[in-house]
Amino acid sequence: MAAGDRLILVGRIVGLHGVAGEVKLESYTDPRMQIFRYEPWVLCSAAGEQEISGCRGREQGKGMVASLPDCADRDRAAALVGSEIKVRRSMLPMPRPGEYYWTDLEGLDVVTVEGVALGRISHLLATGANDVMVVRDGERERLLPFVLDDYVKTVDFDAGLVTVDWDPEF
Known part of the structure; x- marks a missing residue:
């Protein structure tokens, strides 16, 4: 696998929000809302991997809430809890001189x-x-x-x- 294709962990789905399929996220990006600028996401769980694009989110209190494509109900969202959110290394911006990922x-x-x-x-x-x-x-x-x-x-x-x-x- 080429270095740019390597998957990088940028967050995790940690819970459910409401009944319309929204999920709570933990973002490892800085600033944390930056996670929505990197696409596509590769969701990795025990069930396998799935690639998704078009995720939207907002800050909610101390956490973050996301709407994912094709995830319109609580049962579908519950199946994603615990999934790692990864992106291809090539999606991240180049670090500035003297900075490293x-x-x-x-x-x-x-x-x-x-x-x-x-x-x-x-x-x-x-x-x-x-x-x-x-x-x-x-x-x-x-x-x-x-x-x-x-x-x-x-x-x-x-x-x-x-x-x-x-x-x-x-």
């Missing part, structure tokens, strides 16, 4: 500026201070701050490599 960093190898291999980025975590890379090498897991210039010196997608200023013993 976490999904693009996952799977890259990490080495120190001295060339010591630390492992591969498993995933990233959001913390109050900065994002953190979870780097695994099979034996060990390291948590490295994703702070450009201070710790992260280069990100080279062509080489599949992130170079960091980090003590391999830490």
Whole structure:
């Protein structure tokens, strides 16, 4: 699968709203209403995948409510609760210089500026201070701050490599 065809998780259907088939959403986009700008959605559940376009939504209190095409009753909507909402990577805008999508960093190898291999980025975590890379090498897991210039010196997608200023013993 080409990188642009890779499916990226952008939200989840978490509940029902009313009797007309509307659903409650949890959006992982920032801002959260941005989820409606990316189409088509691929809804993924235990029942399989289905691609849909034409979703509309609104903010409702602290949550979000969506109307989905071909979903006009509560029973149809109930079948979708728990579905992950994914979009193709190619639907997302290009990041600005110095910004990265976490999904693009996952799977890259990490080495120190001295060339010591630390492992591969498993995933990233959001913390109050900065994002953190979870780097695994099979034996060990390291948590490295994703702070450009201070710790992260280069990100080279062509080489599949992130170079960091980090003590391999830490």
